[in-house]
Amino acid sequence: MLYKVVDGLICAYYSVLQDSVEEVNKMASSSQMLKGVLEGCLLAVISKGETYGYEMIERLQNYGLTMVSEGSIYPVLMRMQKEGLVSTVMRPSPNGPKRKYYSLTSEGRSDLEEFKERWEILSSGVNTLMEKGKV
Amino acid sequence: MLYKVVDGLICAYYSVLQDSVEEVNKMASSSQMLKGVLEGCLLAVISKGETYGYEMIERLQNYGLTMVSEGSIYPVLMRMQKEGLVSTVMRPSPNGPKRKYYSLTSEGRSDLEEFKERWEILSSGVNTLMEKGKV
């Protein structure tokens, strides 16, 4: 019961201290890590050089992430664009319709760094969990 | 357009060949990996010895997975129980209400093994993606 109250106080604290909203988001996204791996991967791929969606799928599949498909990444890319993590340019393709090239904004780059840290924590945690259980 | 047809054929193929349903599920769960890390972690924790929910949270936090909370794991545990991955026993606690102890069924053990394989693929993929990007 007490910790509920403490939670409440913390919430109130955060909602008053506007500056801390970032902190809250960071915590939220940290627990969201279990889901949001795809976003981090896309940031990483784009960080290696301007690309477009259709190519990213191939790239990811080359990295062994074969489960990724168009229906997954395009919505994520649009969300990232809306959040200002990437900037886009349309350019004609030599063989097909126009391509939408993505590159990271500075905000996108710092987001990628944060993601790397969180990924490091998560993956090393899960790895030790799995290894020790080899029996 | 053609690949739509091919998709259709593959779907039909699978729906006819009942034995292949497992394959479909495996593929589905493989793409679900991005989400379902928590389930794998719980399976791993339980595999190390019978425990109860409240304790699992502490265990996971010891592994650095600090983002896990009660509201997250109890629904997952119940789902796993419903799917027959774990069996449960209620036993009194020395200091508090009864505890619900979980242990893996054989199905749960094989699910854990599958999860380990998929985790290996995912994490090594993401790791190389992140490492090469260190610039």
Add this chain to the structure above:
DNA sequence: GTCCACTACTTTGTATAGCAAGATAGATGA
């Protein structure tokens, strides 16, 4: 010259995962 196939992006609809918040309840000590 009109199909077909390939490249490429977008939209829609759905299932469900993760989680905060709170309800419930046994045990214990002040």
Add this chain to the structure above:
DNA sequence: TCATCTATCTTGCTATACAAAGTAGTGGAC
């Protein structure tokens, strides 16, 4: 008896991942 700790379950929301289908430009085959 009241507060606190342990412990589980439930409710309700948000957003993720995804399949499926829609749109559209290009080029080759016939």
